[in-house]
Structures are given as structure tokens and as C-alpha cells.
Amino acid sequence: MNTDRQVVVVARVLLPAGLDRLRDRYEIREGGLDATREEVLAMAPGASALVPDGSVRVDGELLDACGDSLRVVANFAVGFDNVDLEACEGRGVIVTNTPDVLTEATAELAMALTLAAARRMSDAERDLRAGLWRGWDPAAYRGIEIWGSTVGVIGMGRIGTRFARLAHGLGARIVYTSQSPKPEAERELGAEQLRLAELLERSDVVSLHAPATSETRGLIGASELELVGPHGVLVNTSRGPLVDSEAVADALGTGTLGAAGLDVYENEPEVSPRLLAAPRCVLLPHIGSATVPSRDGMASAVADNVIAVLEGREPPSRVA
Numbered sequence: 516m517n518t519d520r521q522v523v524v525v526a527r528v529l530l531p532a533g534l535d536r537l538r539d540r541y542e543i544r545e546g547g548l549d550a551t552r553e554e555v556l557a558m559a560p561g562a563s564a565l566v567p568d569g570s571v572r573v574d575g576e577l578l579d580a581c582g583d584s585l586r587v588v589a590n591f592a593v594g595f596d597n598v599d600l601e602a603c604e605g606r607g608v609i610v611t612n613t614p615d616v617l618t619e620a621t622a623e624l625a626m627a628l629t630l631a632a633a634r635r636m637s638d639a640e641r642d643l644r645a646g647l648w649r650g651w652d653p654a655a656y657r658g659i660e661i662w663g664s665t666v667g668v669i670g671m672g673r674i675g676t677r678f679a680r681l682a683h684g685l686g687a688r689i690v691y692t693s694q695s696p697k698p699e700a701e702r703e704l705g706a707e708q709l710r711l712a713e714l715l716e717r718s719d720v721v722s723l724h725a726p727a728t729s730e731t732r733g734l735i736g737a738s739e740l741e742l743v744g745p746h747g748v749l750v751n752t753s754r755g756p757l758v759d760s761e762a763v764a765d766a767l768g769t770g771t772l773g774a775a776g777l778d779v780y781e782n783e784p785e786v787s788p789r790l791l792a793a794p795r796c797v798l799l800p801h802i803g804s805a806t807v808p809s810r811d812g813m814a815s816a817v818a819d820n821v822i823a824v825l826e827g828r829e830p831p832s833r834v835a
């Protein structure tokens with residue numbers, strides 16, 4: 516091992532599309548999928564680059580464990596709510612993420628969840644596998660159609676806009692909330708910007724595409740679910756803390772909410788047992804970006820960012 520090489524600490528894992536390029540240039544320490552916080556802290560000293568994924572908390576403690584050598588936190592995710600940006604800034608550490616390469620994959624997964632929840636696919640498949648199918652039943656598993664429905668998009672960034680295009684392609688009216696108006700989406704899709712309460716009331720499907728911030732945490736609770744209503748579908752592929760899972764389980768149980776499709780949870784990998792038991796609910800294990808091109812693209816973007824910073828160049832996707 517060449518001990519002069521700079522050290523890249525991969526807190527959990529990085530795919531070969533990025534890792535192999537980093538291995539050619541740097542010493543790699545990799546924690547593995549099951550790395551504990553203590554193990555990550557123990558690997559950190561002397562790191563020039565730290566590669567966490569969205570499940571690794573990057574705070575003052577971890578940055579201090581890396582020490583003064585640290586120049587970049589290259590998040591293996593587009594979301595960066597796991598990273599304390601102020602703590603990085605205070606230590607002169609650059610933060611990067613992996614935008615663009617996962618836009619289509621995540622929007623497509625949100626649409627898959629929308630259709631699966633709207634058409635009660637999980638309930639129907641579960642019954643079929645359990646041998647409960649007794650033949651064609653005109654009253655069974657009736658859902659809603661996207662054609663002619665109103666689809667509400669919360670957060671019209673890259674992924675939200677792509678999802679809106681898919682929904683528009685299926686014949687839905689698009690309404691949205693966003694920090695700023697989106698004239699292009701309004702022109703191209705006839706999308707209409709609304710306040711949150713009105714969007715929840717008017718939408719048949721509500722899909723979340725906003726980052727987890729102090730403003731968006733707890734955005735959807737019991738009273739918001741009531742506005743979505745007994746025929747409405749809630750879809751979340753953004754971040755778990757935006758939605759109160761227990762409130763979703765309650766609303767599905769009482770019929771206050773029509774259906775839900777969730778890919779993310781407040782405290783992953785834990786999932787509320789009440790949600791697991793809830794009807795009209797499709798639950799996935801945070802696979803929004805899980806396609807081959809998307810995950811390889813993310814790993815490659817991590818390598819691009821690390822190499823750029825360690826070579827003294829501006830990284831392609833800097834967030835702070």
C-alpha cells in the first residue's frame with residue numbers, strides 16, 4: 516500500500532462505477548453496508564474525502580474525526596439533509612451531491628407507486644398469492660384512473676417536474692406547490708401553482724418531491740391527509756420526515772385516506788408496524804433511484820466530485 520496516497524473514506528459502500536476510479540488514485544477505506552457509527556468514526560482519521568450516503572449522519576463529530584485533512588464530503592445521493600452544511604462550511608469542507616442522473620428513475624418510481632396505489636395492486640397481489648382469489652369480481656379492488664384526474668406535485672424541482680410530465684402524459688391536470696413559479700411547466704403542461712391546502716383539496720393524487728428541511732418536516736400529518744380525502748392517493752418518494760407515518764396508518768385504517776404509496780420513512784430502515792398492516796398501501800424500501808444507469812451514474816458523479824476537489828478544481832455538483 517502506498518501510504519502517500521490521499522485517503523477516501525467510504526462510510527458504507529460505493530458502486531464500482533465510481534469506486535474503481537477512486538481506487539486507481541487514492542487509498543480507499545470502505546465501511547460496508549452494515550458499518551456502525553463507531554466503525555465509521557474509527558475509519559475517519561486522515562480522510563481527504565468522505566463519501567457518505569443519505570443514511571449516514573455527517574455532523575461535527577464525524578467531521579472532527581476526519582480531521583484537518585478533510586476537503587470534501589461527496590454525498591452518494593441527491594438529497595443532502597444528512598449533512599450538516601454549516602459544520603462543513605465552518606471547517607472549509609466542500610459538500611457535493613449527485614443530481615440529474617437519478618431524475619428519470621425517481622420520477623418513474625413515483626409514477627409506478629402512483630399507479631400501484633391507485634389500482635390497489637399490493638392488496639390484489641397479496642390476496643392472489645394467499646389463494647384468496649375466487650374469480651373475476653366487478654366490485655373488487657376498484658381504484659382511480661389517472662386519466663382525467665388532478666395530480667398535485669409538492670416541489671417542482673427536477674424530479675417533481677419530470678413526474679408532472681409523466682402524469683400529464685397519462686391525461687392528468689397538474690397542480691403544484693413550489694417556492695417559485697414554474698413558467699415552463701405552466702406553459703408546457705398547463706400546470707397551476709397553488710397553496711398547499713388548496714392543492715391537497717383539489718388533487719386526486721398528491722406526490723411529494725421536496726427536500727427534507729426545517730420547513731418541510733412534518734408537512735403531511737392528520738389534517739393534511741383529511742384534505743387529500745377518502746378517494747385521494749398520497750405518494751412519497753422524497754424523504755420520510757415529510758410525512759407522519761402513524762397518521763397515514765390511521766387515515767388508511769379509518770378510510771380517511773384512499774391509498775398510499777411510500778418509498779421513504781422517518782427512521783429508515785424501520786417501518787411502522789401499523790403501516791405494514793395498513794390496507795390500500797404500497798410500501799417500498801427506498802428504491803427511487805434503483806436502476807442500473809441511475810445508481811452507476813450516482814457512483815460516477817461521486818468519483819467526479821471527489822477527484823475534482825482533490826485535484827483543486829471546482830466539483831461538478833457542489834451544494835456548499
Ligand code: DGY
Pocket residue numbers: 568569570591592593594595617753803804
Ligand atoms: C437520493 O439520492 O437522495 C436518494 O434518496 C438516495 O438516498
